[in-house]
Amino acid sequence: MSYLGEELRALQASDETVFDFIQESTLAGLWYWNLAGEEEKWATPKFWRTLGYEPDAQFNQAAAWRAAISPDEEVATAEYVAACIADHSYSFDQVVQATCHDGSKVWLHCWGLVLRNSLGQAYRLLGVLVDITRQRNEEISAQEVASHYGAILGNQSVYIIRTDAQGNYTYVNDFFYERFGLDSKIIGTSSLMSIIEEDRPKCLVTVGLCFTEPNVPHQVILRKPYHDHSVKSNHWEFKGILDGNGEVVGIQCVGYDVTLLVDNLERSKQLLALTNQQNARLQNFAYIISHNIRSHSANLTALVKFLQNATDETQAAMFLDMLKTSTDKLAETIINLNEIVTANSMGVQPKEMRGLRQEVSRTLEAMNVLIHESQLTVNLNIPEEVTVQVVPAYLDSILLNLLSNAIKYRSANVAPQLTLDSYRDGDYTVLTVADNGRGIDMARNQNKIFGMYKTFHDNEDARGLGLFIIKNQIEAMNGKIEVASEVGVGTTFKVYFSEIV
Amino acid sequence: MFDLVYVIEDDFITSKITELYLQQHGAFKRVQKYKNGQPALDALHRASDQPAKLPDLILLDLNMPVMDGWEFLDALSAEHLAKPVPVCVLTSSINPDDIKRANSYSAVQGYFIKPMDAHLVDEMVQLLA
CATH class of the missing domain: 1.10.287 (Helix Hairpins)
Known part of the structure; x- marks a missing residue:
């Protein structure tokens, strides 16, 4: 088929419509410079039209060339041309910004060919131009968009992360790194594991929603350890990221700190x-x-x-x-x-440190006669060094009430015994007061035991106030009181003294 | 006529006063006093199949030790008595929750707020007539 190629080449030489068709339809212009002698420049009408000139109108072409190319560009072009002439391996390939007749700008991509005579001397330069203004503007706008969103992503108040469909980090903004003391090593690791364990099921439920309803955002509050080991609550909005087939390929998460609010x-x-x-x-x-x-x-x-x-x-x-x-x-x-x-009247009563064993001993001494009369055996197992933070008058009242109850409600059938002990439970020091007395029917009296004017035994001097008052006193000291009891077996009170100062 | 009335009341003086007012009224013959719900319930239980020995009215206080008025009413509902025994609650409690709760028991015919006096006894008799 090579005859067609050969024929086209020949045709192009003989029939100028072929050449015009090729260059008019594909190029923004073509120029042809004389490198020898006077440096004359010629360009196709399409070239001038690209620059906004009417080719048939009379205008100063030399001035038009100067107006189109800025002096800096002209110098750069001249150096480029010189390099191409001097070195055969150079090829002319340049992007220039040209100024049109009306002052608007066009971006032109130029390819040039240095033509040499039989002696190898450069004597002509042929240039073709493609208008790349549209692409160039799109590129610039894309860069602007990128820097705009980059600024948003890197902002100082919102966390932005993305994960793949398995929940591994694929993107994290700087603010997130900074706040949680992390770096890019976390990319590819599991985001779920960074959340405190109790909140993980809640997170998984929200992620599940992103798969079933990927088009709407799903909100959740999750807790996460901060770089200083405190735990922060963050409000998140999760949304599924879809690929071209509508499959969820990741989760986009935007969050902010709501610790203070929570x-x-x-x-x-x-x-x-x-x-x-x-x-x-x-x-x-x-x-x-x-x-x-x-x-x-x-x-x-x-x-x-x-x-x-x-x-x-x-x-x-x-x-x-x-x-x-x-x-x-x-x-x-x-x-x-x-x-x-x-x-x-929860007035601010100052708390003081008291030795628990010493205070109990003092109360027992004060009740000496009663204890003796009732033949109560007291086992005082509270270690010497245990202290409690209390309002001293309240502690007196609490001990007096519990100890006198143990005597009042002792069993008629067994030798009365009272065991006092203590242990530590988190922020509390717990005092246990256990007797082998008549006991209280818990099924019947569970809700009444610390109530006002509630009495449980047919006892003439019961006022139904003691436990009510000490419960109030214990709560005023940020503590609590619990009771376990069985009729005929005995009663154990646990008094929790808060040790938070 | 009320041949036998139970007065269930833990306060000795209130109990005595109630008895005196009932005795001043011609409609009441015998008054039996109980310190709380438990001994009264025991007595009812013993007489449950002998209508003649069952009381014709029970005056019931609410807040009492050992077995309070509510527990007594619950226990009474479970008793199978040879004849129905009407109950009048006689209490100082003006708590609307207590009034509502008391009226939810079918045995309760009236809710009277202390103090007990001759006028209140008249009212009670009229109500039960």
């Missing part, structure tokens, strides 16, 4: 719980006060009426006696209420 929320919840608890306690208190005072006042009114209508001396004496008992009880109730109000 902490504040938690604090508010705690405050609310505390307020609710105190409200409930106050309301309960109000009902009980009304109950007690009303009982006594009703009795007093009735007794006075009976006394007025008494028919004989004996009857009158009986009512007077009952009246006295009733007023005594009213006075006692008022003293009790006063005690409760004092225990509840």
Whole structure:
């Protein structure tokens, strides 16, 4: 088929339409310079049209050449041309920015060919031009976009990470590295493992959603250790990254620190719980006060009426006696209420350090007579060195109540024993007070045991206040009290003293 | 006529006053006092199949040691008595939750707030008539 090629070559030499067709349809222009002598320059009409000139109009071509190429570019081009002439291995290949007739800019890619005569001297330069303005502008705009997003990705307040479909890091922004004290070594490692263990199931659920609904973002709050080993809560938005087939190939995650928010929320919840608890306690208190005072006042009114209508001396004496008992009880109730109000008025009572064994010993000494009378055996197993942070008056009250309860509710069938011990449980020092007394029916009294005016045994001097008051005192010191009991076996109280100063 | 009335009340004086008011009223014959729900329940249990020995009315306080009014009402619901025994709650509690809870028991015919007096006894008799 080579005859067609040969024919085209010949045709092109003889018929100028072939040459014009090729260069007009493919090129933005073509020029042909005379390198010998006067440096004359010729260019195709398409070349001038590219630069915004009307080829048929009369214009100063020398001036147009100068206007099109900036002096710097012209110098560079001249050096380039000189190099191509001097060295055969050089080929002319250059991108220049040219200025059009109307001042607008075009980017032109030029390829040049140095033509040499039979002596090997360069005498012509043939140049072809392709307009690459559009590509060049796209490139510039792509660079701008890249630097714009680069700035966003590297910003100082949002974490941006990407993982593959298996959850391994594929991209992490600088802020994330910096905040968590990490570097690019984490790329390719599992992102899941960097989250604290309890939050991992939650993370997996959210990732699962990205696979089932990849088009919408899914939100989750996850905790992660910070570089100073504190744990930070971060709010994340996960979204599936799709490939051309609509398959999820990764997860895009954008997050920010919400530790402060989460902490504040938690604090508010705690405050609310505390307020609710105190409200409930106050309301309960109000009902009980009304109950007690009303009982006594009703009795007093009735007794006075009976006394007025008494028919004989004996009857009158009986009512007077009952009246006295009733007023005594009213006075006692008022003293009790006063005690409760004092225990509840959570004024800032200073905590002090006390030796637990020493304090227990002191209380036992004060109760010496009672202990002796009841033949109580006390096993004091609290180590000498154990200390507690307490409001001293509260500790006195707590010990007195628990120890006297152990005596009051001792069993009639066995020799009474009381064992006191202590151990450490996290932030608490725990005091255990275990007796072998009558015990409390826990199934029946679980919810009443620390309630106000609740008594569990048919005991005349039970006020139903002791455990209520000490529970308040223990809670005022940020502690707690627990009880385990079995009827006929005994009762064990555990008092938790908070050691957080 | 109420041949036998149980008064279940832990406070000795209140219990005595209640007894005196009941005795002043012609409708009541015999008053039996109990310190809390447990001995009263034991007595009911012993008489459960003898209608003549069962009380015609129970006056019940709520807050008591050993077995309180609620526990007594729960236990009473489980007893199979030869005749129904109406209960009137007699308490100082004005807590609306207590009133609602008491009325949820079928045995409870009335809820009376202390103080006990002759007028309250009249009211009670009318209610049960």
